[in-house]
Amino acid sequence: MTLTADQTVDMLRAAGEPTRLRILSLLAGEELSVMELSGILDQSQPRVSRHLKLMTDAGLVERFPDGARVFYRLSSDGGARRLVDTVLDLLEDEAGERDHARLGDVHREREADAAAYFERVAPQWDRLRSLYVSEGAVEAAIETAAGPGPFERIVDLGTGSGRMLTLLGRKAKMSVGLDLSQSMLNIARSNVARAGLDRIELRHGDIFATRLPRHSADLVLVHQVLHYLVDPAAAVVEAARLVAPGGRLLIVDFAPHEMEELREQHQHRRLGFTDEEIGHWLAEAGLVSAPPVALPPDTAGLTVTIWSAARPADTSRSPD
Numbered sequence: 001m002t003l004t005a006d007q008t009v010d011m012l013r014a015a016g017e018p019t020r021l022r023i024l025s026l027l028a029g030e031e032l033s034v035m036e037l038s039g040i041l042d043q044s045q046p047r048v049s050r051h052l053k054l055m056t057d058a059g060l061v062e063r064f065p066d067g068a069r070v071f072y073r074l075s076s077d078g079g080a081r082r083l084v085d086t087v088l089d090l091l092e093d094e095a096g097e098r099d100h101a102r103l104g105d106v107h108r109e110r111e112a113d114a115a116a117y118f119e120r121v122a123p124q125w126d127r128l129r130s131l132y133v134s135e136g137a138v139e140a141a142i143e144t145a146a147g148p149g150p151f152e153r154i155v156d157l158g159t160g161s162g163r164m165l166t167l168l169g170r171k172a173k174m175s176v177g178l179d180l181s182q183s184m185l186n187i188a189r190s191n192v193a194r195a196g197l198d199r200i201e202l203r204h205g206d207i208f209a210t211r212l213p214r215h216s217a218d219l220v221l222v223h224q225v226l227h228y229l230v231d232p233a234a235a236v237v238e239a240a241r242l243v244a245p246g247g248r249l250l251i252v253d254f255a256p257h258e259m260e261e262l263r264e265q266h267q268h269r270r271l272g273f274t275d276e277e278i279g280h281w282l283a284e285a286g287l288v289s290a291p292p293v294a295l296p297p298d299t300a301g302l303t304v305t306i307w308s309a310a311r312p313a314d315t316s317r318s319p320d
Contacts, residue, residue, distance in 0.1 A: 003079040014058035031073035155217040158225035162188030178205035218247035240285030246313035255303040282309040
């Protein structure tokens, strides 16, 4: 978590240019692609890429490819992040404020596109989710990873049509499903009622800020949600926050793939996740991971992975 004098000088030198400070300020909020940064900064992609390379070489930012795109985020090294945070705390920059206003426009455009997509596909959501691998095999593996129960409280983040709640809800005294799409929640309500489940609460809520109490659920699910998000690491942190001592978090999503059409046709932001990436986020959130379970497709298509992690049982409960 500390830096040598040479590392500090190299990082300050790499950050010591107005556009690079603007980039660091933007990346402090979320991971972004070169294309997105270029649009916000109104600079060419080659120029932005040169700035990013200098800061990557100095250890200020991290580069990770995702299909045909490359994304960047601030370094996960504690010393580097503390240095960046200190510099940004001291910075007053009108250009940076304009950048964040443009980033807000990007967010609103994304949210509008995503809302329109989910409104359009809501009636056929479960069918779309099962296009690439046997849903029966995935659900059997989820039940195995979740364990037999019974559970005091299940929380399903990004519940969609409520399928995870109808699959596991009978094992819980109480379940909560959150989603930002009212159309999805309406479908979930119908599915839950049709299944005869009456101990399930469905809420309009944000996966990044659930407003649920810390350590309040002994099973938390994030099923096929992370690949839509601008900051999947932050969603994992919030999901882990909800896990009670002795409880478990299940993340179900795609392994890395190269189906670029899913970005344009189905609003996917990330083309899957590696075991190392998810494992790092879970460990940073204080959870202990079990070996991931990979479920390859029946024919050509996508591999679904189930990542499971538990909070140690001796972790003390504390209020929000």
